[in-house]
Amino acid sequence: xxxxxxxxxxxxxxxxxxxxxxxxxxxxxxxxxxxxxxxxxxxxxxxxxxxxxxxxxxxxxxxxxxxxxxxxxxxxxxxxxxxxxxxxxxxxxxxxxxxxxxxxxxxxxxxxxxxxxxxxxxxxxxxxxxxxxxxxxxxxxxxxxxxxxxxxxxxxxxxxxxxxxxxxxxxxxx
Numbered sequence: 001x002x003x004x005x006x007x008x009x010x011x012x013x014x015x016x017x018x019x020x021x022x023x024x025x026x027x028x029x030x031x032x033x034x035x036x037x038x039x040x041x042x043x044x045x046x047x048x049x050x051x052x053x054x055x056x057x058x059x060x061x062x063x064x065x066x067x068x069x070x071x072x073x074x075x076x077x078x079x080x081x082x083x084x085x086x087x088x089x090x091x092x093x094x095x096x097x098x099x100x101x102x103x104x105x106x107x108x109x110x111x112x113x114x115x116x117x118x119x120x121x122x123x124x125x126x127x128x129x130x131x132x133x134x135x136x137x138x139x140x141x142x143x144x145x146x147x148x149x150x151x152x153x154x155x156x157x158x159x160x161x162x163x164x165x166x167x168x169x170x171x172x173x174x
Contacts, residue, residue, distance in 0.1 A: 017038070020045060021041050021043035023045055029051075030047075037058055037061055047071065047074075061083060067088065067091065072091040077100075081105065084109065085107075088112055090115070092115075092117060093118055098122040
């Protein structure tokens with residue numbers, strides 16, 4: 001027990017966190033999820049069919065972890081466009097998926113580490129209209145050795161994102 005209450009971790013009163021990682025999510029499970037959820041961890045989950053519709057009502061969701069989800073591309077259309085942080089590490093994403101992420105206008109933090117199928121073209125489509133402050137590109141092997149130097153395949157800060165946008169624009173217009 002905590003002897004000093006000042007050491008008890010505090011959570012914003014408007015923040016509701018739920019961890020459902022590694023589960024096969026059914027309609028029954030998802031209909032019990034509060035529509036006031038602000039952080040949802042679905043790491044390694046499987047969601048398909050009717051349960052996907054339950055995600056449409058999570059309009060307060062701001063932070064979502066879909067890492068290692070086999071069907072992340074099917075899940076994304078059901079996510080609130082107010083999301084600010086999205087973890088897609090290890091997901092099988094295409095360049096077209098990156099372009100679809102442009103509807104998330106509030107997105108500031110994006111983790112694409114280990115997304116081995118995305119290319120420089122997809123990254124360009126993503127960045128042309130985004131205001132990201134952090135982007136993780138570690139282990140994005142399909143971009144290595146191409147027009148974007150290996151140094152970009154890592155966590156990128158907001159200052160570097162502006163430079164990366166310019167580099168991509170030049171490389172892809174050539």
